[in-house]
Amino acid sequence: MVTIGMYYEVFDDKRDTFEQKFQEVLKAMEQVKGHRSSGLYRKVDDPGSYAILSEWDGQDDFAAFITSDAFKQVTRWGMEGILKGRPRHKVYPRSDDLARPA
Numbered sequence: 001m002v003t004i005g006m007y008y009e010v011f012d013d014k015r016d017t018f019e020q021k022f023q024e025v026l027k028a029m030e031q032v033k034g035h036r037s038s039g040l041y042r043k044v045d046d047p048g049s050y051a052i053l054s055e056w057d058g059q060d061d062f063a064a065f066i067t068s069d070a071f072k073q074v075t076r077w078g079m080e081g082i083l084k085g086r087p088r089h090k091v092y093p094r095s096d097d098l099a100r101p102a
Contacts, residue, residue, distance in 0.1 A: 034061020
C-alpha cells in the first residue's frame with residue numbers, strides 16, 4: 001500500500017466549490033481500481049491550502065488514475081479559476097518499508 005499526498009492552493013472565493021467537488025470526486029473514486037480511501041484536509045492558518053491524502057494498493061494504481069481522462073477533466077476544471085496554480089503530488093513510503101534493512 002502507498003499513501004499519496006496531493007496539495008492544492010485554492011482561491012478564497014472558491015473554497016466551498018472545491019470542497020463540494022471533492023465530495024463528488026470521492027464518490028466516483030469508489031469505482032477506481034486500487035483506491036482505498038481519501039480524505040480532504042485544510043490548513044488551519046491558511047484556509048485556502050488543502051491536502052488530499054489517499055491510500056492506494058500501489059503506486060501503479062495511482063499512476064493509472066492520474067493519467068485517466070476523468071482525472072484530466074477534474075484537473076482542467078480546477079485550473080479554470082479554482083486553483084491558484086498546479087497541484088503538487090508526493091508519494092509517502094510505508095513506515096514498514098523504512099524499517100526494513102537494505
